Amino acid sequence: MDEVILARHGESELSVVGTVNGDPAVACALTPTGEEQARRLGEKLADLELDLCVTSEFERARQTADLALAGREVPRLVLPELNDVRFGRFEGRTLADYRQWAGANEPTLEAPGGGESRAATVQRYAVGYQKILGRPEQTILVVAHGLPVRYVLNALEGLSPTPLVEQVAYAEPYRLSASELETAVSLLERWVDRPTWNS
Numbered sequence: 011m012d013e014v015i016l017a018r019h020g021e022s023e024l025s026v027v028g029t030v031n032g033d034p035a036v037a038c039a040l041t042p043t044g045e046e047q048a049r050r051l052g053e054k055l056a057d058l059e060l061d062l063c064v065t066s067e068f069e070r071a072r073q074t075a076d077l078a079l080a081g082r083e084v085p086r087l088v089l090p091e092l093n094d095v096r097f098g099r100f101e102g103r104t105l106a107d108y109r110q111w112a113g114a115n116e117p118t119l120e121a122p123g124g125g126e127s128r129a130a131t132v133q134r135y136a137v138g139y140q141k142i143l144g145r146p147e148q149t150i151l152v153v154a155h156g157l158p159v160r161y162v163l164n165a166l167e168g169l170s171p172t173p174l175v176e177q178v179a180y181a182e183p184y185r186l187s188a189s190e191l192e193t194a195v196s197l198l199e200r201w202v203d204r205p206t207w208n209s
Contacts, residue, residue, distance in 0.1 A: 011188050012148045015058070016159045017051055020044030020077075020181040022070040028105045032097040032125070034067035034090075040074065047181035048077035054183055060084045061147035066092045066154045074181055075153045084151070091138025092154040098125020112173040117205040129205035132171050132198055135161060139195045143188060151183075159184065165194035170201045170208055 021044035024031045031038050040048060055078060063079060064087045065071040075086070098121035100108040111121065117128040126134075135158045142150055156178040161171055163184060186194075 011143055011145050011150055013150070013188065014142060014186050014191050015055065015060075015149070015151045016162060016184045016186065017074070017078075017151070017153050017181055018156045018159050018178045019068070019070040019074040019153060020047035020051075025070075029102060030095075030097050030100055030105050030108050031068075031102070032094045033101055034069070034093060036101075038068065038070050040070055040077075044070070044074070044180065045077055048074040049080075051181040051183060052078035052080060055079075055151065059149060060151050061149050062087060062145060063151045063153065064089055064092070064142060065152075066090070066094065068094060068155070071153045071155065075151070078153070078181070079151075085147075087145075089138045089141060091134050091141065092152070092158050093134075094155040095121075095128075095131050095157060096124070096126040097121055099123030100125065109174055115173075117171070117173070117207060128171065128173065129202060131157070132161060132205070133202045136195050136198045136202060139191060139198075143191060143195070161198060162186070162191065162194045165197040166190055168197070170197065171205075173207055 020040045022038050024038045063075050063084045065075050067090050120127045159178045160175045
């Protein structure tokens with residue numbers, strides 16, 4: 011792999027109202043605005059030769075990829091490791107509720123009601139990105155969720171995971187070299203070995 015383009019999905023029916031969804035079995039399509047964002051992503055990538063498109067299992071990510079790549083023959087790969095956070099009892103509740111809980115608890119604490127800890131989430135993301143780094147395709151588009159994209163972008167600036175992060179723009183492409191992704195993933199893996207909220 012030579013280059014990866016990371017993108018969050020377009021605006022979805024649940025994200026527009028601030029509701030979290032970490033269960034891929036829950037229907038959550040793009041809004042009309044999200045569909046347009048996905049098409050614009052395709053326009054931005056039109057001149058790039060893409061060898062593979064990786065998505066999470068979620069409808070909103072797969073739909074974004076479908077619209078962005080409409081008319082192009084790009085092989086697909088679904089990686090559950092890049093799924094959104096499993097929110098446990100926060101599923102279907104507001105993002106503000108979950109962020110309040112995440113900010114008040116250590117990263118190793120699992121979200122109540124069968125959710126996962128943020129440390130486990132970051133570890134899962136790192137595994138997914140390592141799979142992408144090991145792919146033979148040269149240029150790979152990854153359409154996933156805000157958190158796995160933001161943690162990589164922050165890691166490129168030397169920043170470890172924090173409970174509250176800046177949102178990633180919908181369907182905006184972020185181009186990274188393989189070495190940049192390797193650097194970011196290495197930082198995430200080191201943090202997973204000793205997870206703590208330092209800032």
